Amino acid sequence: MKALEFEIHHRLDGALARTGTITTPHGTIETPAFIPVGTKATLKALTPEQLEGVGAQAVLANAYHLYLRPGHELIDRAGGLNAFMNWKKPTFTDSGGFQVMSLGVGFKKVIDMDGQTDEKPLAKKDKLAWIDNNGVRFKSHLDGSYHYFTPELSMQIQHGIGADITFAFDELTTLHHDYDYQVESLDERTHPWAVRSLVEHQRLNEERSHRPPQALFGVVQGADHEDLRRKCSQFLGAMDFDGYGLGGALRKENIGEIVRWMNEELPEDKPRHMLGISEPDDIFECIENGADTFDCVSPARVGRNGALYTRFGRVNITRAQYKDDFTPFDSECDCYSCQSYTSAYLHHLFKSDELLANTLATIHNERFIVKLVDDIRASIADGSFYDFKQSFLADYYSKK
């Protein structure tokens, strides 16, 4: 059994977009696809059946969180992530590399897409991560205990968890780091760590032959510098990864261009996963420029806070206009929430701080983004991508 197979089915003329299938030991993913995030082996507020109900083809969990609790050895003893969380389809795990940045530099606006923020980095005393060229020292946000992550440990954790697709341990820099730091980060950490991740990964796949083989994606960094993005893509592209993660600080206004720089250099016959992206305009840009899969917490997070997606943009269900609106929130939506409840009821659940609010909002938002990417996939297959993009985005941002 191979860890991963990738087939390309359709291509978009004049662009890097394609449709295809990623096949893993736990099933197949039709791409492009949106992969919901279940950080701690659950998509908050949803059962696996509900997650499947929104059309999720896979789920992405986080090595850092599961290492701290309940521990990757425990998940291994449970039979792996799929068995542990009762999820039958493919799984991904992030390496913990994101936490190097979020716990270390700690910008409140984590990705800081536009690079223009008033947010200050964490003061030294508030930092929970310290980086060196061998790895990263973390202070657990749960109990304050110290842990030292290396590429090898990240891979051991990700193999213990047992996701089908894992990611190399990398350093996510921000747009606030200067060019020299970006160069140093690639040369001293992200590149050598990718090599070490791959070596340890291959060793673990042999050692753990009783488990289904796992795939490893290298993660491209380089912030918004074309030379660094291309250089990193070439470096990682020459290695024996099963696919690639497109990561790091991405400037919102030219996210498509940055993705193109990477995908022009990366091997065409391997899948590319866009880390942490889910806004509709970003998704269109990234797919057009060759991204195959996406993950992001945003649909779930904003949903739990009462912001729901519609064809005409994102709106807060807590707004007074929904108080006595007895129609479905989105009459065009085929999700369970919109098929079964009114806006007035959703509004009431949020105002009352009821748990079901989280469930219904998460179902709607995840379904919305999953379906959007499904529709984009169909539009590439039938050649209507540009028309679909134009009309969708015109509606979606018509109010802004």
Next chain:
RNA sequence: GCGGAUAUAGCUCAGUUGGUUAGAGCGUCGGGUUGUGGUUCCGAAGGUCGAGGGUUCAAUUCCCUUUAUUCGCC
């Protein structure tokens, strides 16, 4: 009937010996959220300080009257 207490934002209450545009929590309204540090962050609106009169340069604050609520006693 007598005595006491209380009246400040929609609600529950602060308001320091009288001193610039009277505050908080909750609620209301609007916005934010992009490889998650589980119920979050930001902002806004809203008050003739029960009413009337008086003292004072100045009253939510002191005095008088009155109204309402509430407690206790006949």
